Amino acid sequence: MTTKNNNNTLSIEYKSVKELIVYARNTRTHSDEQVTQLMGSIKEFGWTNPVLIDEEGVLIAGHGRLMAAERLALDEVPSIMLTGLTETQKQAYRIADNRLPLNAGWNEELLKIEINELIESGFDIDTLGFTQLEIDDLLDLKTDVDIGELSGGNKSGSLFEKFLFPPFTVLSARDGKWQERKKQWIALGIKSEEGRDESLTFNKSHQPPAVYDEKNRYEEKVGKKVSWDEFFEANPDVKLLPGTSIFDPVLCELAYRWFSPEGGLILDPFSGGSVRGVVAAKTKRNYIGCDLRAEQISANIQQWEDIKSPDDEYTPIWKCGDSTYIRKHADNAQADLIFSCPPYADLEVYSDNPDDLSTMDYPEFLKAYRQIIKECVSMLKEDRFACFVVGDVRDKKGIYRNFVSDTIQAFIDAGADYYNEAILATSVGGVAMTASRTFKASRKLSKTHQNILVFVKGDPKKATLACGDIEIEDIGSEVDEEVL
Ligand SMILES: C[S@@+](CC[C@H](N)C(=O)[O-])C[C@H]1O[C@@H](n2cnc3c(N)ncnc32)[C@H](O)[C@@H]1O
Structure with missing residues (x-):
């Protein structure tokens, strides 16, 4: 797919993860927990937001998504190459891309209705990116x-x-x-x-609740109870849940x-x-x-x-x-x-x-x-x-x-x-x-x-x-x- 904007031709291209170069002075930080959330989101929704790169393949936006892709052992990620930006514009956009969304707000009443409906339909709201406390707060x-x-x-x-x-x-x-x-x-x-x-110490015996939820879901899917060993073998990513x-x-x-x-x-x-x-x-x-x-x-x-x-x-x-x-x-x-x-x-x-x-x-x-x-x-x-x-x-x-x-x-x-x-x-x-x-x-x-x-x-x-x-x-x- 190719579209035009002011000075860029926007086309989505799958690039090898190994080819992409992270920006050494990236100001945005990505905790383990956030990368795990991104992994959950990519798994649930697929790629909805390609990473942005310059002509040299250096990331302009999407460092967190790239980390998630690496942890998911993906070979390729969708990318959009921004052409024609000056070094200064790229430097500024790296910050603006992260900062501008923070200026948006939430309509809490509608958010509450939406989240309640998702819960009602059995959707895993963990993939929304809110913490448990934020959800508790929102739902009173x-x-x-x-x-x-x-x-x-x-x-x-x-x-x-x-x-x-x-x-x-x-x-x-x-x-x-x-x-x-x-x-x-x-x-x-x-x-x-x-x-x-x-x-050394990953023991099957005492897991975070999210792991139990995953095991229950898996057992529902395969229609039988499975041992922890069988479960982890079939779901190696589960060890990365927060x-x-x-x-x-x-x-x-x-x-x-x-x-x-x-x-x-x-x-x-x-x-x-x-x-x-x-x-x-x-x-x-x-x-x-x-x-x-x-x-x-x-x-x-x-x-x-x-x-x-x-x-x-x-x-x-x-x-x-x-x-x-x-x-x-x-x-x-x-x-x-x-x-x-x-x-x-x-x-x-x-x-x-x-x-x-x-x-x-x-x-x-x-x-x-x-x-x-x-x-x-x-x-x-x-x-x-x-x-x-x-x-x-x-x-x-x-x-x-x-x-x-x-x-x-x-x-x-x-x-x-x-x-x-x-x-x-x-x-x-x-x-x-x-x-x-x-x-x-x-x-x-x-x-x-x-x-x-x-x-x-x-x-x-x-x-x-x-x-x-x-x-x-x-x-x-x-x-x-x-x-x-
Ligand atoms: C509920 S966990 C306790 C600690 C738990 N990690 C927590 O956060 O409270 C129960 C622990 O009891 C241990 N356990 C079970 N039977 C035991 C026994 N006869 N002697 C000593 N420990 C035992 C298990 O290995 C397990 O680590």
Whole structure:
């Protein structure tokens, strides 16, 4: 196709990716996440916007698209050669092409209607380029209290200043302040659970929600359940989906600052990724985490090596083994807080190891789970707290197993008292896409929360005294500068 404009003949030509030359002083930046979004867009819609090049094949616009094409291993991309522009005009247009679209706005009412219709029709709105929070915001799915404004009933600072977040039974990971703090933690270098080096630590067991969505879609397409290995073999690109699913570091920070003393020991029988160990060290706590999977433990240790700074006085410890024997793995340590996020029965299967709780049927799972909780509570010092983050799970018929209550009962039977329960409202984004279909088909409500269960061993007043004052510090000055 060829058309004319003022001084250019516009024709679209497919060029080899290798032939194109990136502009060395390109001022626009493209994060991994944005390139992944571009890949999703190219896959969903095909090429809708050729890259612009000059007579020498140097890019004028389309650096992000070219990066996406390279990652998709495409050989060729459509291009339009702009001829007759002076060097100065090219230099200016490289900026204008990126800046001019930013001056446009959104008709939010219409955008809301359009996005709702797309969700209604089951379209994957991830390809639109909005973040989950932006979608939550637009669709009014956020909580409506500005927690930063809460005074705390006296003049010595807001509840936010005193406790990091107000100590209420509903905590919201959707709030802007929560997200800001989370970004600061992630900027330290904490990576998502799929591991930092795909070949070494990409484990099939703990994936970002987007990966589960992809697997479900794939299974629907092929009409049968497939193993993780089969799935990744057929869908190698899936490993590049944004991996935002890490254990929430802000929730972790709150649990540590509210329920354990500085210098104390956190015991975590199902450590999974590195988050809980990293946050412990950075908030000046000792940490022993135990997990069955050796590859996860080595990835965690490596991540700490990458994150630690010379000022850090604490080093998290990860042990590989079955937490039924956590006393042995932790050398009889006495803990100041038990904190963990256990397998939610068989909701996600973590490995083929028969000692892995997630491989067991529910009665067998409960027996092993209760034994691990019993062992951990016996290692908790007197007058201390324990906290488990859980969510209920359904059996094959869709009936809730009552896992939250079973966890509470396990702690009570192990000698702890049930002391606090809070709900963490989690981001809605991806769930919005499937909620309508799920609800219409089964009247099941889509889960957008986690249960935070807090127990106390001994006297709650003494346990509170043992925690000492709550100190809220910046996570790190370099981090603040980078993120804020
Ligand atoms: C829900 S994940 C926990 C951490 C998760 N990464 C998170 O973000 O909270 C559950 C973990 O329990 C581990 N696990 C399962 N059975 C275990 C056992 N018997 N002993 C120790 N760890 C076990 C799994 O390997 C998995 O990493």
